[in-house]
Amino acid sequence: MSAAFTLYDYVLSGNCYKIRLFASLLAMPYQSVAIDFYPGYEHRSERMLSLNPAGTLPVMVTSAGGQVLTETNAMLAWMALHDGGAQTPWFPAVDPALGPQVQQGLAFGAGLTDSIGLARLHAMLDWPVDGEAAKRAGLKHLRALELHLTDRQIDGGLWWAGAHPTIADLACFPYVALSPDAGLEHDGFPAIRRWLYAVRSLPGFATMPGIHPLHELR
Amino acid sequence: MSLAYARNDWYVIADRNSLEQGPRRTRLLGDEIHVSGSYAHPVIKDASGRMLPTQIKFDHVWTTVGDRPRPLFDIPEGNEPGRRLVPCGMVRVKCSPLRAVENFLDIAHFPFVHTDVLGAEPYTEVEPYKVEIREQNDEVWATKVKFFQPLAAKSAAGGITTDYEYRVPAPTTAVLYKTCPPKPEAQDVITIFVQPRSETECDVWPWMALYDDDTPYADLVQFQQMIFLQDRSILENQRPIKLPLDPRMEIPTRSDLTSVAYRRWLKKRGAFYGALAETL
Incomplete structure (x- = not known):
């Protein structure tokens, strides 16, 4: 299976881990790019700021459509919907309760x-x-x-x-x-x-x- | 007495990256230290404003607060052409500096703490290995250590039996030589330089000298950080916090020979800073 997205990732980041964990639970393949958050502060490099001016990690680029997501919650929502559509139990977005x-x-x-x-x-x-x-x-x-x-x-x-x-x-x-x-x-x-x-x-x-x-x- | 001994060793206090972030305060052997300047011209002062001596070695800035410092040891492999030198920044751990070194010398925990990376169940047996205190330079050495590792290094393609050698050239430094997956005739060098902030808190500066031209720098550092941070939560929960030197206080097994030698060696030289020197 081909990668669903590219994750700009730092191994010690709890927010990056949210995405790695959910991908593992869904068995969703993805491509990871290690970013030297520390000690290199690479998330503030020109290359990374051009992708995400907020200078935060993780950054997700979806394979289909090339959406760039920089908010972890938005990434989790994207992954749930990409995996199971509107019926996904992981994100019952339109359930009134x-x-x-x-x-x-x-x-x-x-x-x-x-x-x-x-x-x-x-x-x-x-x-x-x-x-x-x-x-x-x-x-x-x-x-x-x-x-x-x-x-x-x-x-x-x-x-x-x-x-x-x-x-x-x-x-x-x-x-x-x-x-x-x-x-x-x-x-x-x-x-x-x-x-x-x-x-x-x-x-x-x-x-x-x-x-x-x-x-x-x- | 223990502090007097520790004051005459050299310790890492900064690296290039940390100096580029500007001046900062840190601690060494319980006292505040001011770090500023550049990597080429570091300025290290104690709380009273006294300038401390510095030297640059192994990609780090070293200092000492002692009046008669022992010479800083060498790691000759660091000068070999073709090696990639990889400073990994600093990680703070609330544990004795000596416990941080001892943990680095242990392999029995690999399958349980570094699961599927440096070890895996059911391959938990530590085969007999050799430990000695080399009298000519007064260092602890463990040799002929072998262990099965699913992912020994970033450059490894699969599980291999890795050969290890450990060297302790100073109470707060541990050097590890291990099989280099892409270059089996050579050994990768991985060290930790431990900056004792106090007897119960330390900053650990890992440094590597590897034969690996392919793996991106970020991946190399993150591999090392992943390993070390798996240890951190264990280290912070070890009790007693200080390292007991009386062998009856923590009962060793055969796989702990390196640790036994390390503790004896600390005791013999009176390096008690971070140690529990009392006996049962």
Whole structure:
């Protein structure tokens, strides 16, 4: 099968991992181009800025039509629709109950990037930001997510919304799973831990550094 | 006593990329250090404004805070023509600098932490290998190490049994020589230079000298970063945080011979910074 898209990728980026993980879950082939985000700051190079003036990673270029997408949530939506059309369980966009819930989760996922993601860059690569402020904001997000997932689990649900995992779960999973990289442990968040385990159990799950595989018990 | 020993070693404090980002503050052996200038003319000062000596070696800027620094070791392979020198930036880890080095010397964890890359189940056996402390230069060496690896390097095309040699020329540096997939008669060199920020936190600067003209630089660095970041979360969870030197505190197995030698060697030279020197 030919590549569905080209991904400009950085191995340590949680946002890039969202795309790699979803591609693995969907068994969707793609082509990856490694970008030296650190230490080379290649995402700010002329070549990359001409592709994405915002200077962020990942960048997706679709094979059919050559669309350039620079927002991770838009990439997840594109992949779900490319895979399963309007009927895809991963993105029930027009379902009156689930559609708005998924949008809620996508926006929450972006907030995780801006808080935990930033705190992690500071803790790991000494990024010149206020690491403590980012960590406090990250902790707030973890508490909010714990509350949401606790409510869901009381109602018998496991995922962010509905009975099937959606792109909302994938938008939230990486930076929550990676939060210990920033010193934000999961010990106090049982609902989050249960949900993390569920995502890691999905067939076709892929790891990244900091997110270990579930070892099969044989 | 342990700090006095550590002060007289040289440590990486910057590389070209980090200096191009402008002045910054960092820490070395518990004290604040100011880093500025350029790669050609680095300016390293302690908190009181005292200029610290510098030297450029292995694509990094080194400094020392000691009055009688020991000479910086050499890695002669770095000067061999045809090798590609690959500095990989810095990764901060909340762990003892000595634990970071020891982890680098261990192969038994490969199948479990670097699954399907540096190791894979069920190929978990560590065959007997040889460890010695070479008296002429007082270094720890592990040789004749063999391990099956599904993806030993970015340049590897499939699973191979990789030959390893490890060398510890200073308490916070580990050098690894391993089979070079495209050039079997030669060895790739991969090192970590550990900058001890304190006894329980360090900045790790990986550096490679490879025979690989084909793989793009970004892929080489990301391969190394992937491996090291798989270790990071494990390292940050090791307890006790400092490296215990009493062999009864963490029971070694046969595959841990390198670690046993490393700990003995640290003990013998009194390199206790980042170590738990008390006995049970």
